[in-house]
Amino acid sequence: MTESTGRDAPPGKARRGRPPTTALNQKRILDTALALVEREGPDALTLRRLGAELGANHTAVLRHFSGKDEILLGLADRLVEEALDGFAPADDWRRTLETLARRMRAACLAHPQVALLSTTRVSRRAAEFRGADVVVGALRAAGFDERDAARYYRSLVDTALALSSYEAATAALDGRSREGDRMAWRREYLAVPPALHPHLAAVAPYLAEADDDDRFETTLGLLLDAIAARADAA
Template sequence: MTAPRAKAAPRSRPRRGRPPSTSLNPDLILDTALALVDREGADALTLRRLGSELGVNHTAVLRHFAGKDEILLGLAERLLQKAMDGFAPSKEWRPTLEALARRVRAVCVAHPQVAVLVATRVARREAEFHGADVVIAALRGAGFADRDAARYYRSLVDTALAVSSYEASVVALGSASREGDRRAWRREYLAVSPSRYPDLAAVAPYLAEADEDDQFETTLGLLLDAIALRARAV
């Protein structure tokens, strides 16, 4: 008689909703970190918590990233990738810089917790290099020498990120806090004493009208107007 076949041992399955450790890769780790910070804020991003989200021991993450700081640089790069995705420079320098600044702002507002965490970092990766090349090409196309193009690039990027991350920090507040601050422009500022604060009282109605869009576009316009004046003097 033929001996009965031994039953094959059942395959071990990864925990539902979590990938097996063999599927770990940098993109998956960054996607998970991005989602975690979006959902719970910067304090939630620890190596142990990230490992738990991925269903692995946190040491497995360290096979792909040297530590948390490298993950943060990766998240900075991820935001820039989203901003640069599908971007095509205009033939003119100013529309190019305007469009790119608006894209950076949109990404920061879409991921406010991440933006506040990484906006000041230098990603030193492909998307950042691509963005830098686009901005510097626009400035050189406006007629600036290399030294000035480098200086204005730094000023433009730092200003766009500063304004965008400031707005992101507002978005990251709870809705009650945000609404309280908005009401202040429409209530407390409108109620200031004209005899004590005559100039503030004169413009108070217009302060309430200046929303986030107006603030960003005004700041961007002021900076680009200054660069345009210098370009005409080249």
């Protein structure tokens, strides 16, 4: 029986207590990237830091993703995937769009730091394609032709994501800053002098009532009302 040498070790054998690089896959890398960003913020996401979190050399990550940007696209698609989990289109086109917009908002608020990084990106991946197909299908069911369905799809999705990203940015603030902004509607805005700002002073008591939920639902309703009106005209 010959003595075993390092050359006889099986491929991918762990060294220095690290898991073998063969244990890496895209799902595990994205899971780790998402957890890292949510814990420490967008600036923490670097290939070297991600490799350290995975217990692998950062070059091992590059066997699964071409670079950091592709990881960001994967995180963007992860949010859409979460929004679509368990979703089924309704019989009514408007209810379909309302439900999907609310689900996307919920996914962004569940992962505000990731939303800050990814809501402006076009992931061009499976979940995004599925979500796009649902939205376009609802718009076509409303009666729009292909050109208008494409236009309204872009406007609707960008508006919903912009609102969700804005809320995510607020959620990502430190507690003191967030509370200061929230209370401004109950303090500084209520104190504006009516002689200088008569219209603002008139509505100031109601500004604090327009919270995040109200603003999202109001904006979504206005946009869908406009789409419905154009659908009727078409």
